[in-house]
């Protein structure tokens with residue numbers, strides 16, 4: 001296979017639920033923990049209430065990006 005595969009919406013939703021509970025999700029295909037990368041250039045403390053999380057499976061190289069809101073209630 002040469003095409004870049006993607007997670008299904010159901011898989012993305014399930015991984016997000018794990019992520020917001022404070023745990024690192026597993027790739028539903030490979031059953032290995034996702035690798036987390038932070039997006040945003042490493043500038044912390046700018047008052048952003050949200051954090052973007054980029055999760056990559058080191059095995060199948062599928063990735064998922066989530067905006068996670070933290071610390072504030074709207």
Ligand SMILES: [Zn+2]
Pocket residue numbers: 027028029030031057058059060061062
């Ligand atoms: Zn995988």
